[in-house]
Amino acid sequence: MKQDLVIVGAGPAGMGAAIEARRAGLSVLVLDEQSAPGGQIYRQVERVTLTETARADRLGPDYAHGAALVREFRDSGAEYLPGAMVWQIEAGKVWYLSGDRAASADAGQILMATGAIERPMTRKGWTLPGVMSAGGVQILLKSSGMIPGADTVLAGSGPLLYLIAGQILAAGGRLQAIVETVPSSRYLAAARHLPAALGTGYLSKGLAMLMGLRRKGVQIYRGVSDLEVTGRDRAEALHFRHKGQAVTLTTSLVVLHEGVIPNQQITRLTECAHDWNPAQDCFEPRTDDWGNASVPGLMIAGDGAGIGGAWAAEAGGRLAGLEAARAAGRIDTTTRDAQAAPLRARLNALIRGRGFLEVLYAPSAPVPKDDATIVCRCEEITAGQIREAVAIGGLGPNQVKSYLRCGMGPCQGRMCGPVVTAIIAEERGVSPDAIGYFRIRPPLKPIPLAAIANAEPGDG
């Protein structure tokens, strides 16, 4: 059966869009990889809030809002298919894997709400066991309540770093140190965005987190550079420079994080136009104010369209849901605009408030200086090999990929793509915009061969 709207992803944007589109009478199918709605930010929110009030408390009030949003989504009448991994999108058709079976759904419109991924933290030693991404740690915290060991060091920058530190401590865990790569000059530069940030809640949240960390005796190193993890078979120490001194912290778990960027795999797969955002040092898919992508029939909302956080994602998703209803002829433009007005006001306030965070946590030095640093961990390709491929005439990511196989492994370049683009741009002395990104081919993630061999269109 053809759906008016198929939504990929049941995070805040996907759920927001589903709720609004259903309210306007559209038939909606939501496909999501997780076993329950919520996305990364509200992962397992139903289970946690229902069964473990204590854990819900330490995950914070935003998490409680997530529970309310999930209830609204559950009640919206959208058809919701958990455990469905979308691996290909064609004109008007979404292919997904449900269990071990490939199926497809026909769609009038398709909304991609697949969120953000962590910026690759390509440092020396980052591929050693005992090095985790902040997102990985957060998944363990949220879904299984696992708490890292007391010698854990968090390193990098971005609000998520402090959020996770706070969550670890609230869960009764300990931390050795936070090692922040934000240059001290950034605090000054960010200060002029303070007035806009006041009142959005971002600041008070941040301050509360910091004070909590200090009380618990967590060492905080600011303005560090030259992060490197060493260890024989696994992480044993984190090295960095701090105030002109070389510092070594002995640790068995290094958590690396350098902010989040839109997960562009799905929007590249669908050949949507992307633009380079120099302030955020990442590509963003091109959308209009309603989430319409450059490809007719495709929409993008949430962090996948540009990083804005959970509240902005939900508002953006709701706007996209209204626009989908308008495009399907269920509501007229006047109705859409009237219903959109409060959402847009909220979204604008959120965007203004984020100026402070964006300047403070602007990414620094995404390009590994050391040639021996592994960039593509699937195929074990180093920064030096990529530089050599450029030197012999590799013009862009796809030539370098064909030549070295970097980005050809099971992750399809999700982990290395931004860094490969950055290295080529630096070597050639041009903007990443001119370099572009890997061509992404289906499947988006590895899937069983037997599933495709036995697939019949419309099995869904």
Place this chain on the structure above:
Amino acid sequence: MGSPDVVVIGGGLHGCATALHCARAGLQVELLEREAVGRHASGVNAGGVRQLGRHYSEVPLSVLAMQMWRSIGDLVDDDCGFQPSGQIKVAGTEAHMEANRARVARLQTMGFAHEEVIGADELRALLPALSDGHPGALISRQDGFANPYRTTTAFRRKAQSLGVRIHEGRAATALTRDGAREGGGFRIDTAQGPLRAARVVNCAGAWAGTICAAMGEPVPIRAAAPMMTITAPMAPFVSPVVGFSGAPLSFKQFANGTVMIGGGYSGEADLDTGLTRLRHDRLAVNLRTAMDLFPVMAGARIVRHWAGVEGEMPDAIPVIGPSSTTEGLFHAFGFSAHGFQLGPVVGLLIADLIQQGRSRLNLADFAISRFRTQDET
């Protein structure tokens, strides 16, 4: 800088190899590539280095190319990742075996002995992971595979080292006879300004038909997009490249354990954008064939499907040779699914034609005039 002797249009393997061989013959060469060298068929094909099962017309070229492949490092200073793993075409029925025996006999009358028929026992020994019930196979033991993008890059770099100027991101937009030029020749327009040359070689792959039509010799070329599949690494289970008489298939496992599956099932190609669309219904057929032959594939995981844009002729052999309308213009295109192995040799034959007016191998079967319609003759 003066005008080159030769302008090659198209930076695929055949364009780069033609430029290389012309430069070796002492000619000044420039190459125009609208996107990047190896962007389409040359960079993303299955990499089969195959004499096995060639069209009879192509066999002499393929055999000479194979000699060049065996010492490819001498030609381009890189081994191109060539692995002489052998190629086997599994027979599904006794009728296939009969056809194989007839083919081997005919090749022997032509003076070629690289293909042999093997029975079920030797097949079992060579392909222990093969499913039961296959009566035998056709084999070419010296065949194998190479890395297509690396090969194209090696030809490009060697050509550049011999003085060939390669212009990437520079498309030929029009080709005209240059009346102003003494002794004839061509003007090749590009957005970045025109080039002039005495000779032009059309190596434009799927886009080659535009040039032919402009020069008054239209050809029925079709843009194909042969689809490929690659799996996540698997434990080693097959070493030769495997084909099948019962259904189109090209199947090989690389040293890193990944398995590549092709067979020439075409997706859809868009010549304007250079992009391809997959056809999942056809891919499913291709993958079922692979699973039927190798039951271990039922546990494989697919990492990626892709397709490149290739030019395909209705009689499944390429166009190689001089233009039928225009003195000084030469063609080498229409190699879809069988051009990679011929890479080293076709440019050599074109360089022969340019230098001596005739080539060391007979190219009559590849003449563009075979597509001339009756009312034009």
